[in-house]
Amino acid sequence: MAPIADQKDNQLLAMLPESEWGHWLPNLEPVDLPLGKVLYESGNTLTHVYFPTTAIISLLYVMEDGSSAEIAVVGYEGIIGISLFMGGESTPSRAVVQSAGKGFQLKASLLMQLFDKGGPVLHLLLRYTQALITQMAQTAVCNRHHTLDQQLCRWLLLSLDRIRSNELVMTQELIANMLGVRREGVTEAAGRLHKAGLINYQRGHITVLNREELERRSCECYAVVKKEYDRLLPATMAV
Amino acid sequence: MAPIADQKDNQLLAMLPESEWGHWLPNLEPVDLPLGKVLYESGNTLTHVYFPTTAIISLLYVMEDGSSAEIAVVGYEGIIGISLFMGGESTPSRAVVQSAGKGFQLKASLLMQLFDKGGPVLHLLLRYTQALITQMAQTAVCNRHHTLDQQLCRWLLLSLDRIRSNELVMTQELIANMLGVRREGVTEAAGRLHKAGLINYQRGHITVLNREELERRSCECYAVVKKEYDRLLPATMAV
């Protein structure tokens, strides 16, 4: 019988060299990641890092007036808590579960031990971080130049890529918070995509029907980010 | 007599531990960084990294249609070419000199040798990278939520911090390219700051007269970024 949860459902964990596996496996604790759970708070020191398998986590900045904007989105391909091994221990952003699912957690101190040994683990985590940086940079570009319609397409594609699925459990209100726009704006943009037959949705469930057309309507930002993730973290990568 | 150029004018170099100094100094070549010089191009493998001392370098993404947006700005406090030690060798962005000045360059292969030894050099560079990440993230937030007036204030402050000066040699056209807005928009915003007595400018020279008020008019993004740089890279840091 297959295990309830497999550590290799997280791509970074799956990329670890065989020789590392023994050090990691006993210390990876499965965790439930329910909608809204805050994995780390702005300015707080991290106690754990997280490796999502089926959840989507948003890194976002919450402004003084309470409005927010997403900086990046992380799923099975990544890790939550890069500031730990980058040496800052905290960041001004917050990590929140945007789509419920599962994952694994690892004690911060253990991750640091494994990271500080250098070698393949260090290089893998840094390559991942560079991919994440690209996503952040492209978010900045996209926020500046592209229409809400384009951004919604990009966001849907990026998010779905991170759970390997066609369906997203997410309200328009939440999407609006992520994109940093009005909920009504998302309703209108989603309505246009629906009318064009690209997506379906009812009460918090969005399904993509036509991925190709969605990519076509998206801005170049999606392709730039996807290409960079594929380049830096090829699924078949031998670490 | 003081040296024409001092390697310790770059803050990262200045933070290197004494023991490292011998390995670095003979390999740091002084370079001129004239306005418009491209230090690396999107997708190209880096041959050198750069440590600015008096120049300002913009990391920007150039879109398919030719318009651009700044992702981050780097000066004497940093290094150009993080993708090298992050392991990607290239990035989808471009690095361009926005304010002429000087700096030092180091061969990519040498930097990698020094980085791969691990220890304080590695940790210093990673901490710097985290500060840079914060700047990028905040750029995304700022692009989404803040007015051009606020963004101009933020941008002036960030840029001036990076050359330790009150005067910037830069046309409004260039600033517009960086912010990803129309030149006319910058003219209007700058006009308002001028009218309020906060800045002076004529033909490509901008002088800040009232820094406090400029900070007050800026959005919170400037303070967030500054605080994070100060936290991660304190000038008095013992590496």
Add this chain to the structure above:
DNA sequence: TCAGCTGTGTACGTTACCGCACATACCGCC
């Protein structure tokens, strides 16, 4: 079965910024 909550749809005036066009001002240079 109906009440109540959450999620979605629609409308309307407002605003910040855009694109374009053109006027003016400054500076270096022959």
Add this chain to the structure above:
DNA sequence: GGCGGTATGTGCGGTAACGTACACAGCTGA
């Protein structure tokens, strides 16, 4: 000392997204 190029100033119609208000629709549980 006038000329040409670059930098800045201004005006005007257009538009994407905003803030606000409210209607409706679907699920859930008393």
